[in-house]
Amino acid sequence: EVQLVESGGGLVQPGRSLRLSCAASGFTFDDYTMHWVRQAPGKGLEWVSTISWDSGVIAYADAVEGRFTISRDNVKNSLYLQMNGLRVEDTALYYCIKDAAVGYWYFDLWGRGTLVTVSS
Amino acid sequence: QSALTQPASVSGSPGQTISISCTGTSNDIGVYNSVSWYQQHPGRAPKLIIYDVSNWPSGVSNRFSGSKSGNTASLTISGLQADDEADYYCSSYTADTSVVFGGGTRLTVL
Numbered sequence: 001e002v003q004l005v006e007s008g009g010g011l012v013q014p015g016r017s018l019r020l021s022c023a024a025s026g027f028t029f030d031d032y033t034m035h036w037v038r039q040a041p042g043k044g045l046e047w048v049s050t051i052s053w054d055s056g057v058i059a060y061a062d063a064v065e066g067r068f069t070i071s072r073d074n075v076k077n078s079l080y081l082q083m084n085g086l087r088v089e090d091t092a093l094y095y096c097i098k099d100a101a102v103g104y105w106y107f108d109l110w111g112r113g114t115l116v117t118v119s120s
Numbered sequence: 121q122s123a124l125t126q127p128a129s130v131s132g133s134p135g136q137t138i139s140i141s142c143t144g145t146s147n148d149i150g151v152y153n154s155v156s157w158y159q160q161h162p163g164r165a166p167k168l169i170i171y172d173v174s175n176w177p178s179g180v181s182n183r184f185s186g187s188k189s190g191n192t193a194s195l196t197i198s199g200l201q202a203d204d205e206a207d208y209y210c211s212s213y214t215a216d217t218s219v220v221f222g223g224g225t226r227l228t229v230l
Contacts, residue, residue, distance in 0.1 A: 035219075044123075045158070045166065045209050047219040059217050095165060102171060104154035104213045110165035 002026035002109055004096045009114030012086055020114055022079040022096030027109075030074035033057075033099035035107060036081050038092035038116075048094070049081065050105055064090075086118045124149070124210055124222035131228040132200045140225045142193040142210030148220055150191040154213035157186060157195045160224075161206045170195060197227070205229040 008020040020036070036048040049070040050059045058070055069082040079096055093113040100108035125143040132138040142155070149155055157170040168177050170186040173193065185196045193212075197204055210222040 044224040045160075045211075045221045047211075047221060050219070061218060100168060100171060100177065102175075104152065104156075104172070105219055106156050106168060106171045107158065107166070107211075108168055108177070110167075112165060 002098075004098060004109060004111035006094065006096045006111045006114035009094065009116045011117045011119065013120050014086060014088055014118055016086055017082070017084045018086060018116060020081040020083065020094055020096075020116070022111060024077045024079065024096075024098070027098065029072075029077040030054075032101055033105065034072060034079045035097040035099060035105065036070065036079075036094060037097055037107060037110075038090075038094045039113075040089075040092040043092075046092070050099075051079070083116070086116075088118050090116060091118045092116060122220065124212060124220055126208075126210060126222035126225045128223070129226045129228065131230055132197075133230045134200055134202065136200045137196060137198045138200060138227065139197075140195045140208055140210075140227070142195070142222050144191050144193070144212055144220070146191060147216070148191075148212040148214040149188065149193055151215060152213050153188065155186065155188055155193040156211045157184070158209045158211065159204075159206050160209065166209065200229055202229050 035050045051070045067085045071080045095113045096111040097107040098109040100106035155173045158166040160166040173188045174186040
């Protein structure tokens, strides 16, 4: 079964750090670009970051540039998001997503998400 | 990376056809045929239903169709069904090597 399982979310104080992980299974992980997208409670979707299959292309949303770092381990079939300098506005459900691999960046397979709450 | 503009809500009766608009700029929708649409039911992860403006992923009903004119894209749902009631988001690749979403449209099936 093709699956993405996120972990690492939780309650953290403003200014602190958190590292999200995403375990992929059921497909050839290193064939695909991967993404993180977040959704604040009751709000819409917001693209966060993207990493190509070989980590050669990495992109970030302006809102997280310089604070978040995306990475992957193709041996461990895992995607990561290191989040530093967290802000209250980073509170959201963070989804790990497999790209559709049909050209542009499309969000094909979604995990269930991991909730990050930034609050004092 | 400004969000695309969608109506907050639309509604229709079973069997009807509805459309949802998504307006961007010459930096995103206007320059790339990279519009996609996502359906999200409450408490669920979003699902890709249209990519490359008008293509269907495997398994998606052809009652969903997409189009684009200039800086505006549209999602049309024909033969409206109760299960179509959900939130719909458009998205586009941008010239800044990023992705931008619309604010989302709540579809109510009356």
